[in-house]
Amino acid sequence: MRRLCRAPGAIAAALVLLCLAAPLASLRAAPLEAPLAAPLAASLPAPLAASRPAALAHAGTLSENTFHAMVLQRPWTYEIYLPRDYAQSDRRYPVIYLLHGYNDVPMSWADKAGVQHTADQMIDRGQLQPCILVMPSAGRSWYIDGPEKMETAFIEDLIPQIDRNFRTVAARAGRMVAGLSMGGYGAMRLGLRHPDMFSAMALMSPAIYTPDPPFISGARVAPVFQTDGVFDPARWRAMNYPNLLDGFARADQPLRLQISAGLQDVYGTDAAAKYFYDAWRAHGWPAELKLRPGAHDFKLWREILPDALRFLVGPDTAVAANRGQRR
DSSP, rough: OOOHHHHHHHHHHHHHHHHHHHHHHHHHOOOSSEEEEEEEHHHHHHHHHHHHHHHHHHHHEEEEEEEEEEETEEEEEEEEOOOOOTOOOOBBOOEEEEETTTTTOTTTTTTTTHHHHHHHHHHHHHHHHHEEEEEEEHHHHHHSSSSBBHHHHHHIIIIIHHHHHOOBSGGGGEEEEEEEHHHHHHHHHHHHHTTTTTTTEEEEEEOOOOOSOOOOGGGGOGGGGGEEEEEEOOOOOOOOSSGGGHHHHHTOOOOEEEEEEETOOTOHHHHHHHHHHHHHHHHHHHEEEESSSSOOOOHHHHHHHHHHHHHHHHHTTTOOOBBBOOO
């Protein structure tokens, strides 16, 4: 041992490698990957393993885009879903604008509501016409003109941006708007104030309270409804639908309407939906009201989203001609 310790470094290293060679060889003879791979594969549920390739093969694309909004004087981000045949076709597609809620972001539609998977599945099954979905970022603006002119930017910046850069049916008949909670309020106002731009709206648990929002509603702390930093009921009422319906009637451009909400909604959007439905029907306009068990959450919105999409652009929905030149 003393001679080994005194041996030059190279010889000592060689002896150490020689001693380790046999154990390493035995380890290489028994690879770890092979014995674990089979049990891991076997543990995956068969339907998941079978459905994953099919889902990818038929998936549309979801991407985030940003452009400079002239009205807002800043960059504006939106998520956009394109159906799987978009790149291979020369057709034009109807567009649904999906408006997020008060504490959400555009990706909530995909991450929490599952809109990409739902649209893919419904298109594959013939339950939904291939369409474009646009999900803009709106912060806590309630989609109205306040500290930022969000409503004006929506009409003057966002819609032209989408129509310029994607093969849309750039007409009223090919454009719909939908939203949940705060987004339901935004969809309601955009539809009633700009019926020349939209042909249908779907309101999911819409925060369209009348006369005033409940004390737990985010509307009460939103700057757009405040005067001198305090919630202003007069401002809320001036912007809500009772003040919009007469002007909408004079425009004489009917909108298809679907309203849905959960019966266990702590904010009371089920009652708000019923009040709006009754006011709408009092004018003789057709509408669908769908109240079902559920709370004010994404569990409910995942369940009602397919019906809302089908209502807006179902297989029997009349949409303007969608053939056109490739842009």
